[in-house]
Amino acid sequence: MTCEETRLLLNALIDGELDAGHASEVEAHVATCPGCAALLRDYRVMRQALSAPALRHQAPAALRARIEGALPSRRAIVPKAAPSRRSLLQGLAMGSVLSGALAAGLVMFVTRRQEDQGILGDVVSAHLRSLQGDRLIDVQSSDQHTVKPWFNGRLDIAPPVVDLTAQGFTLIGGRLDYIDAKPVAAIVYKRRAHVINLFVAQTTAQVAGPQPAAAIEQVRGFNIWRWTRADLAFWAVSDINATELQEFGEKLEAAVRGGG
Amino acid sequence: MAAGGEGEDADRARRFGDAALPHLDDVYTLARYLLRSAADADDAVQECYLRAFRHFDGWRGQATGTSLVRPWLMAILRNVCRDEFARRSAAAGDVADLAENAVPLWQEPGVSPETAILRQREAEAVAALLAALPEPFREVIVLRDINDLSYREVAEAVGAPIGTVMSRLGRARGLLREAWLTSENEPQCEERSR
Numbered sequence: 127m128t129c130e131e132t133r134l135l136l137n138a139l140i141d142g143e144l145d146a147g148h149a150s151e152v153e154a155h156v157a158t159c160p161g162c163a164a165l166l167r168d169y170r171v172m173r174q175a176l177s178a179p180a181l182r183h184q185a186p187a188a189l190r191a192r193i194e195g196a197l198p199s200r201r202a203i204v205p206k207a208a209p210s211r212r213s214l215l216q217g218l219a220m221g222s223v224l225s226g227a228l229a230a231g232l233v234m235f236v237t238r239r240q241e242d243q244g245i246l247g248d249v250v251s252a253h254l255r256s257l258q259g260d261r262l263i264d265v266q267s268s269d270q271h272t273v274k275p276w277f278n279g280r281l282d283i284a285p286p287v288v289d290l291t292a293q294g295f296t297l298i299g300g301r302l303d304y305i306d307a308k309p310v311a312a313i314v315y316k317r318r319a320h321v322i323n324l325f326v327a328q329t330t331a332q333v334a335g336p337q338p339a340a341a342i343e344q345v346r347g348f349n350i351w352r353w354t355r356a357d358l359a360f361w362a363v364s365d366i367n368a369t370e371l372q373e374f375g376e377k378l379e380a381a382v383r384g385g386g
Numbered sequence: 387m388a389a390g391g392e393g394e395d396a397d398r399a400r401r402f403g404d405a406a407l408p409h410l411d412d413v414y415t416l417a418r419y420l421l422r423s424a425a426d427a428d429d430a431v432q433e434c435y436l437r438a439f440r441h442f443d444g445w446r447g448q449a450t451g452t453s454l455v456r457p458w459l460m461a462i463l464r465n466v467c468r469d470e471f472a473r474r475s476a477a478a479g480d481v482a483d484l485a486e487n488a489v490p491l492w493q494e495p496g497v498s499p500e501t502a503i504l505r506q507r508e509a510e511a512v513a514a515l516l517a518a519l520p521e522p523f524r525e526v527i528v529l530r531d532i533n534d535l536s537y538r539e540v541a542e543a544v545g546a547p548i549g550t551v552m553s554r555l556g557r558a559r560g561l562l563r564e565a566w567l568t569s570e571n572e573p574q575c576e577e578r579s580r
Contacts, residue, residue, distance in 0.1 A: 137556050141530065143537050168563055171504040176531035180509035181516075185414035189428050193410070193435045197403060198395040318534065347408025347455075365408075367456075367536055 127155045132162050140169050142294055142370075177319045246345045246352075246361075248305045253323045253348065253363040256303070256312065262321065263299035263314055273300045277311050283358065285311035285326035288381035295322065295374050305361075315374070322364040322374060329359045340375050342368050351375035355382065402442045406435065409456045412533045413463055419528045420467050422517065434463040457535060457542035464525075464544065504566050515565045523558035530555055 132155045138144040139152050156163045256262045265276040274287040280302055289297050295315045303312040303325065310327040340353035349371045351362040362378070364371055413434060417427035438445075438459055445458060507515075516524055522544075529540045540555075541548045 134552075134556060137552065137559060138537075141537065141555075165563075168504045168566075169559060171506060172559065172562060172566065173531060175507055175509070175512045176516075176527065177534075178509040178512070181513055181532050182411065183415040183418045183427075185410045185431065186428065189414070189431060190407075190410060193432055194403070194407070196432070196436060197399040197439060320534070346404060366534075367539065369536060369538075 127151050129155075129159060129162055132156065132159070133165065136162070136166055136169060140166070140173055179319070245306050246343060246350055249323075249325060249350055249361045249363050250345050250348050252303050252305055252312070252325065253321075256301070256314070256323055257321060262301065264301035266299040268297050268299075270297060273297065273313065276300060277302075281309060281311055283311070283326065283328050285313065285358070286382045286385060287313055288378060288385065290315065290374070290377050290381065293373075293377045295377065317364070317366050317370060317374070320364055320366045322362055322366065322371070324378070325361045325363070327359050329354060329357050340379060342372055342375075344368070353379060355379075398442065399439070402439050405455050406438055406442075406459060409459055410435075412456060413459050415533060416460055416463055416525070416528055417467070419516065419524060419532075420464075420521065430463060430466045433466045434459065437466065438462050454539070454542060456533075457539040460529065460533075460535070460543035461545060504563065505570060507566070511569070515562060515569060518565060519558065519561055522554060523561055526551065526555050527558050527562065 132152055135144060135148060135152050136156075139149055144152065156166055265273055267273050268289070268291065270287045270289045274284070277283075277285055277287075277300065287297070287300065291297060295317055298314050298316050300311065300313045303310055303323075305325055305327055308327060310325050313324040313326065315322040315324065338354060340351060343350045343352065348363055348365055349368045351360075351371050351374065353360040353375060360378070362371060362374055364374075366374075410431070414427060414431050417430045417434075418424065421427045421430060441462075516527060519527070525544065526540060529535045529543055530537075535543060537548050537551055541551045544551065546554075
């Protein structure tokens with residue numbers, strides 16, 4: 127590969143937008159060319175400097191309030207959109223003319239769905255909590271062999287902890303958190319300046335049958351990648367875009383399956 | 387009927403808010419770099435959100451994925467900046483000339499590799515270098531490096547093919563690096579005043 131070609135592709139390389147084949151070609155050239163190597167180092171210095179939080183601006187609270195105030199009332203619909211599980215159950219128990227079997231099926235569907243939404247909401251809340259203050263990490267280490275044993279005795283499960291640094295997701299540590307009022311493992315990764323919280327919990331016993339494939343969902347502007355394997359449920363949540371989170375999920379899935 | 391309409395409006399507003407409000411800081415950041423005055427940025431972002439809300443249904447229809455909310459908002463903000471702040475867009479003409487006449491990005495000035503390694507700079511100094519870049523170059527760096535959009539999302543936001551985004555970003559980084567190196571060799575203000 128020539129210097130000219132390399133310099134065009136250096137940008138895509140540092141942006142993580144280059145396929146593996148081209149990336150290794152660029153890296154091979156950089157290893158033998160001091161000029162391109164210097165350029166790559168410079169671009170990385172620039173990229174790092176540009177990711178400083180100080181370069182981002184926070185919208186003033188007054189602006190946020192003005193925008194929210196300009197939208198039609200967002201409150202009116204809330205009770206209708208999110209009926210409590212109890213009120214639905216009461217409705218069915220008291221006045222339903224549906225057959226018992228159908229009613230039971232409906233209740234199961236409704237409660238399952240609401241629990242599901244509730245858990246995803248919990249996942250986002252736990253993620254947001256972790257970003258405030260200094261509660262992100264209880265055990266700080268980029269070594270999976272330090273993070274994994276730390277959970278011993280703290281949880282009833284042994285969450286798989288995999289190192290994905292080579293794939294662009296740096297392991298930075300772990301902590302204990304709570305989802306749906308149950309203790310779960312939170313394994314924390316970083317992608318550039320972005321935090322990815324990977325929550326691992328024991329699946330609820332009654333979830334039997336075929337396990338759903340991994341999927342990406344969006345809740346309150348955050349992407350959540352969810353996956354179930356054997357008796358463990360995984361949720362990865364972050365503000366990185368869906369494509370990158372999907373990539374994280376796939377790497378993780380491969381590593382966990384590979385590890386047995 | 388009227389009551390139903392209100393409920394629908396509120397529901398639409400809720401869905402819009404859930405999708406768009408988490409990106410307010412990103413949109414505001416771009417506005418600050420495009421417009422530079424905080425008051426102009428406030429107005430532009432508010433107008434952007436109102437326009438986005440008006441077109442939310444039409445947009446949702448064609449969207450292929452919810453992750454595209456951010457580039458969509460950025461694209462609207464750019465239009466607002468163009469429409470409402472015409473004196474800024476006057477600069478775009480200069481930039482087109484500049485882009486054509488600019489040296490190819492791989493034609494580096496004669497800096498030896500040993501001296502070419504940039505020193506880390508304070509955020510304030512970086513912001514000043516960035517502010518001095520012509521708009522399309524500044525914009526693409528803000529979208530990519532500060533707001534962390536992927537190439538595809540940047541392409542979506544600026545309404546250009548990915549190839550154009552890549553070459554513009556390459557040139558933008560080349561220009562920023564040159565400015566960075568030049569500023570390192572300039573005497574600091576304090577030193578000059580002594």
